[in-house]
Amino acid sequence: MSSTEKNQSFFKKLRDPYRFAIFNEQTYEELFVIRLSKLNVVTLVGVLSIGLIVFVSFLIAFTSLKEYIPGYPDANQRLLIVRNAQRVDSLLVEINKRDRFINSFQAIVRGDIPDSASQAKSGPTGHQVVRNDVVDFAKSEEDSLFRLEIENEERFNLSVRQPSSKIVALENTFFFSPIKGMVVNGFGEVKGHYGVDIVAARGSRVSAVLDGVVVFSGWTVETGYVIEIQHANNLISMYKHNQNLLKEVGEVVKAGEAIASVGNSGELTTGPHLHFELWYNGTPLNPVEYISF
Known part of the structure; x- marks a missing residue:
């Protein structure tokens, strides 16, 4: 028998109808009759399985049932995860600050220029930055009058007339x-x-x-x-x-x-x-x- 005849015979067997009936045992009366083929049964079972999988997936995704799945975090655990992530981020920032402080302190002890000072002079991109210590601030007339007014008010205040050595x-x-x-x-x-x-x-x-x-x-x-x-x-x-x-x-x-x-x-x-x-x-x-x- 050729392969074509075997395939036709197989599909024919799948389409062969079968009769499923339920009889009354005493009267032999047919109570329920259904005619199905193997292809119908396979198709029906496949559709029901796919529908059941989709239904269960939606049920788990949009309800609180997902919290009962082993390994899936509940609401409190997710909140703790978010808080711990924020704390870790803050801790990393503080560690970076501490490292920069220690490195700057060690550079000062060695007599070198701290990295922060060199970055302030050259800028983060290597361009020259204007230094604040060389800016010339000219005194205005209003500033001089304000200084004179403050000095007259504080002339008899003992707490402001303190020598630098003290x-x-x-x-x-x-x-x-x-x-x-x-x-x-x-x-x-x-x-x-x-x-x-x-x-x-x-x-x-x-x-x-x-x-x-x-x-x-x-x-x-x-x-x-x-x-x-x-x-x-x-x-x-x-x-x-x-x-x-x-x-x-x-x-x-x-x-x-x-x-x-x-x-x-x-x-x-x-x-x-x-x-x-x-x-x-x-x-x-x-x-x-x-x-x-």
Whole structure:
């Protein structure tokens, strides 16, 4: 038999009809009859399979059933993935900043020019960039008048008439914070207010800002229990409105040592706080510029 006859015989068998019937066992009555061929069965099964696959795919893609598939992240996991990606990106930025800082610091120690400085001179593309340190700023008449006005206003302000040597000495001095709290009244906010007011709980520890000797420890009507300490370099620190004093005149104290406790003593007070002043060569200083409260 040739191959053509075999193929025709095969397709003919696929199209051969078959009868599927359901009979009543007692009466032999036909209840259901269907005529099918092998080709019809294969076609029907294929169409149903494709439809079932498409239906299940849409069901998984557009419903929450996909979260039950092993290995597929749920909503919380996807949120964590996004947040972690953002944190990693921020961490990479910080690492790059740290690396640039370390490289610049090492270059300065070696006596070389940091990469950032060379890039600023030549520019990122190698072109010459105008340097700000060689720009000539001419003084205008309005600027001169404004400078004269400010100088006249600050002529009697003791805090601005400070020698440069004093500023350098204080910048190299480490001050211990007398107390941790919130600064409610700053330096010079009220006339005659030569310090800062720090709110803290009653009975909190008050510490000395530097090594020194107690030069005053007693009571005043306006500021209550007050203690003053003489430090090196003509520095004096004052602690007012205390609840009680722990040191006497003439005692030597160390930086960070307890000298009093926060209170509400004296007439010029509205609640438990510490009024702290810092003086240098008879000039009041703003403690916030040197101490972190």
